[in-house]
Amino acid sequence: MDMNRRNFLKVAAGSSLLLASGTSADAREARKLSPDAVGILYDATVCIGCKVCQSACKEHNKMPVEHSSKDMLWDDPVDLSGKTLNIIKLYANGTGITKDSEVDGYSFIKRHCMHCVDPACVSACPVTALKKDPKSGVVSYNKDACIGCRYCQLACPYNIPKFEFDKAFPQIRKCQLCDHRYKEDKFSACCEFCPTGASVFGNVNDLLAEAKKRLALQPGEYYKYPVAHVRSRETSYRPVAKYQGRIYGEKEGGGTQYLMLAGVPFTKLGMPDLDETSDAAFSENIQHTIYKGMIGPGVLLAGLLFAAYKSTNKKDE
Amino acid sequence: MTEAKPIGGKIFTKPFLVCAFFVAIAGILIIKRYIFGIGAVSNLSDGYPWGIWIAYDVVVGTAIACGGYSMALLVYIFNKGEYHALVRPALLASAFGYTLAGASIFVDIGRYWQAYNLFLPWYSQLNSVMFEVAFCISLYIFVLWIEYSPVFAEWIDAKGLRNTLNRVMFIFIAIGVLLPTMHQSSLGSLMLIAGKKVSPLWQTGFIPLLFLISAITMGYSIVIFESIVSSVGFRREIETPILSKVAGLIPVLIGIYMVVRFGDLIVRGKLGLAFAFDLKSVMFIIENILYIIPAIILASPQNRVKTRQLFIASALMLLAGAVYRFNAFLIGFDPGPGWQYFPSFSEIMITLGVISVEIMAYMIFVKKMPVLPSVRHA
Numbered sequence: 279m280d281m282n283r284r285n286f287l288k289v290a291a292g293s294s295l296l297l298a299s300g301t302s303a304d305a306r307e308a309r310k311l312s313p314d315a316v317g318i319l320y321d322a323t324v325c326i327g328c329k330v331c332q333s334a335c336k337e338h339n340k341m342p343v344e345h346s347s348k349d350m351l352w353d354d355p356v357d358l359s360g361k362t363l364n365i366i367k368l369y370a371n372g373t374g375i376t377k378d379s380e381v382d383g384y385s386f387i388k389r390h391c392m393h394c395v396d397p398a399c400v401s402a403c404p405v406t407a408l409k410k411d412p413k414s415g416v417v418s419y420n421k422d423a424c425i426g427c428r429y430c431q432l433a434c435p436y437n438i439p440k441f442e443f444d445k446a447f448p449q450i451r452k453c454q455l456c457d458h459r460y461k462e463d464k465f466s467a468c469c470e471f472c473p474t475g476a477s478v479f480g481n482v483n484d485l486l487a488e489a490k491k492r493l494a495l496q497p498g499e500y501y502k503y504p505v506a507h508v509r510s511r512e513t514s515y516r517p518v519a520k521y522q523g524r525i526y527g528e529k530e531g532g533g534t535q536y537l538m539l540a541g542v543p544f545t546k547l548g549m550p551d552l553d554e555t556s557d558a559a560f561s562e563n564i565q566h567t568i569y570k571g572m573i574g575p576g577v578l579l580a581g582l583l584f585a586a587y588k589s590t591n592k593k594d595e
Numbered sequence: 596m597t598e599a600k601p602i603g604g605k606i607f608t609k610p611f612l613v614c615a616f617f618v619a620i621a622g623i624l625i626i627k628r629y630i631f632g633i634g635a636v637s638n639l640s641d642g643y644p645w646g647i648w649i650a651y652d653v654v655v656g657t658a659i660a661c662g663g664y665s666m667a668l669l670v671y672i673f674n675k676g677e678y679h680a681l682v683r684p685a686l687l688a689s690a691f692g693y694t695l696a697g698a699s700i701f702v703d704i705g706r707y708w709q710a711y712n713l714f715l716p717w718y719s720q721l722n723s724v725m726f727e728v729a730f731c732i733s734l735y736i737f738v739l740w741i742e743y744s745p746v747f748a749e750w751i752d753a754k755g756l757r758n759t760l761n762r763v764m765f766i767f768i769a770i771g772v773l774l775p776t777m778h779q780s781s782l783g784s785l786m787l788i789a790g791k792k793v794s795p796l797w798q799t800g801f802i803p804l805l806f807l808i809s810a811i812t813m814g815y816s817i818v819i820f821e822s823i824v825s826s827v828g829f830r831r832e833i834e835t836p837i838l839s840k841v842a843g844l845i846p847v848l849i850g851i852y853m854v855v856r857f858g859d860l861i862v863r864g865k866l867g868l869a870f871a872f873d874l875k876s877v878m879f880i881i882e883n884i885l886y887i888i889p890a891i892i893l894a895s896p897q898n899r900v901k902t903r904q905l906f907i908a909s910a911l912m913l914l915a916g917a918v919y920r921f922n923a924f925l926i927g928f929d930p931g932p933g934w935q936y937f938p939s940f941s942e943i944m945i946t947l948g949v950i951s952v953e954i955m956a957y958m959i960f961v962k963k964m965p966v967l968p969s970v971r972h973a
Binding site: 357358359360398401402403404405406407421422423424425426427428429431432433435437439440441442443444445446447448449531548550551552553557558560561562564565566568569575578579582583585586587588589590591 | 629630631632633634635637639640641642644645670671672673674676703704705706707709710712713717718719720722723724725726727729761764765766768769770772773776777780781784785787788789790791792800803928930931932933934
C-alpha cells in the first residue's frame with residue numbers, strides 16, 4: 279500500500295513538473311486583428327513637430343499641463359506620464375540638419391499607447407481593469423476595477439501605462455484612442471487636429487494599405503497624404519521622403535493598431551526591438567498548460583489528500 | 596514524539612525593543628505614503644513599477660516562509676513522522692511570513708481600497724498570472740492559520756476543538772501543500788509577460804519550475820536556520836540530529852535545480868551572457884556560487900552533523916534564493932534607456948519594519964504558546 283502511494287505520488291509529481299516545463303499540445307494562439315479595429319498611422323517624415331496633437335490630446339482628455347522648465351509657462355513634458363498621454367519626441371544626430379536622416383539629421387516620433395493586437399497589459403491585469411474592445415480593439419482602462427498593482431506597467435513592452443505616484447488615490451493613465459469621442463462621430467483628437475497628415479486615424483486595414491502604398495513610392499516623388507483620417511478627401515501634397523523599408527507595428531509583439539513610418543531606424547527613435555510573437559501568448563500558454571481545466575492541480579490535490587489522510591491517521595493510532 | 600511547550604520568559608527583551616523601534620519608523624513612513632502617495636516614500640517609477648516591496652516582502656518573503664510547506668511535504672506527504680517536532684515552528688514562521696507579505700501588499704498597491712475586486716467574479720481575470728498569485732496567496736494565508744490552529748486550541752485547552760481539528764486537518768494539509776506549489780511557481784511566471792525587458796539569463800519558460808524548486812529548498816534551509824537561531828537565542832538544546840537529516844535533502848534539490856538552470860541556458864544558447872562581466876553577469880555568477888557552496892558543504896555527511904556548517908550552509912542557501920529572486924525581478928529587469936532604480940531610504944525602512952514585526956510576533960508566540968518542542972535544558 280505504502281509503495282503504491284509512493285508510486286502514485288511520483289507520477290503525480292512527475293506529471294505536474296512535466297506540465298510546468300511548458301510543453302503544450304494546444305497552444306493559445308496570438309490574438310488576431312478585428313476587421314473593425316481602428317488605429318492611427320503616424321508618418322514621422324510628414325511630422326513637423328508642431329505638437330498640436332499633444333495639446334489637442336490634453337484638451338480632449340482633460341489632462342493637466344506638465345512643466346519641465348523653470349519658468350513654468352508652457353506645457354512641456356519630457357516624456358509620457360500620468361499627466362501626458364501623447365508626446366512628440368525628437369531624435370537628433372550630429373549637425374541635426376537633414377530631416378529624416380539618421381546621420382547629421384533629425385526626426386520626430388509620436389509616442390502613446392500602441393493598442394496591441396494581443397496586449398500584454400490586458401493579459402497581465404488581474405482584475406480586468408484593462409480591456410481590449412472586441413470590435414474597435416481599443417485598449418481601455420477602468421479605474422473602478424483597478425487595484426493599482428502596476429503589473430500592466432511591468433508587462434508593457436512600450437512602457438505605456440503610467441501610474442500617478444504623486445497621488446494618495448492614484449490611477450493608471452494611458453491613451454484610450456479617444457474612444458469617448460466616437461459616439462459624437464469624432465475620432466482621436468491627435469489626428470483630427472494634425473495639420474500635415476502625419477497622424478491619420480482609420481480602420482487598421484486601411485492604415486496598413488496606406489502605409490504599404492507609401493513604402494512603394496519613390497523618394498522625391500509627390501504624393502497626396504490624407505489629413506486627419508485615412509479616408510479623408512483633404513490631403514497635403516508633398517514630396518516623399520526616404521522611408522525605412524518597414525511598418526513599425528505591423529508585426530511587433532504580434533502587431534499593434536498604432537502603426538509608424540519613419541526615415542530613421544525605429545530603435546533610434548526609442549522604439550523597442552521586439553519579436554513577432556506576443557508575450558501575452560507566451561505567458562498564457564505556460565499558465566494554461568499548467569492550469570488547464572484545473573486538471574493538473576486537481577490530480578495533485580487528490581494525491582495530496584490521500585497521502586495526508588494516511589499519514590495523519592497513522593499517527594493517531 | 597516530543598511535546599511542544601511554551602518556553603516562557605519576558606517579552607520586552609532588548610532584541611524585541613530594537614525591532615519595535617524599526618516598526619515605529621516604518622509606521623510613520625507608511626502614514627506618509629497613504630497621505631502623499633507612493634512616490635513620496637519610494638523610488639518606484641513608471642519604468643520600475645516594482646521595487647523591493649515586491650521583490651523582497653512578497654517574492655523573497657514568501658519563499659523564506661516556505662518552511663511550513665516544505666516540512667508538510669516531508670512529514671505528511673512523504674510520511675516521515677520523525678521530523679514532526681520541526682513542523683510547528685516552521686508553520687508559525689510560515690504563517691507570519693505569508694501574513695506579513697499579504698499585509699505589506701497594501702502598502703505597495705495603489706488602489707488598495709479596491710483590493711477585494713480580485714475576489715469579485717466579474718472582475719477576476721483568469722489569464723492573469725497576478726490573479727493566480729494573489730488569489731492563491733490570500734487563500735494560503737487562511738490555510739496556514741487553520742494548520743496552526745491546533746496550537747491555539749491547546750493553548751486555551753479546548754480538547755473538543757483540538758480533536759475536531761485533528762480529524763479534518765488532513766484536508767488543510769493537502770491544500771496547504773497544493774497552494775504553495777501553485778503560487779511559488781507562479782511567482783516566477785509573473786516575469787514571463789515582461790518578455791525582453793527581462794535578461795535572457797533569467798527570462799525562461801522554466802522559470803516556474805526554478806522558482807518552485809528553489810522555494811522548497813529555501814523552505815528546508817529556513818527550518819534549519821531558524822531552529823539553530825532560536826536554540827541559540829533562547830538558550831535551548833540544538834536539535835542537530837534531525838536537522839542534519841533535513842539538510843541531506845538540500846544538496847539533492849540544489850543539484851536538480853542546477854541541471855534545469857544551466858541545461859536551459861545552454862539549450863537556449865544564452866550561457867555566454869553569464870561571462871559578459873557586466874552587472875547582470877556578475878550578479879548571475881554570485882547567485883550561482885551562493886547555490887553551489889551550500890550544496891558542496893551539505894553533500895558531506897560529516898558537515899551535516901556540525902551546527903556551524905549547517906548554519907552557514909542554510910544561510911547561504913537562503914541568500915542564494917533571495918539573490919536569484921532579486922535578479923529575476925530587479926537586476927535582470929531593464930525597461931529601457933533612461934530608467935533606473937535603487938530603493939529609497941524610506942522604502943528600505945518600511946521593509947525592515949515588516950521583517951521586524953515578523954520577528955517580534957515570533958518571539959511572543961513561542962514564549963506564550965506551545966510551539967517549540969520541549970527539550971531537556973542543556
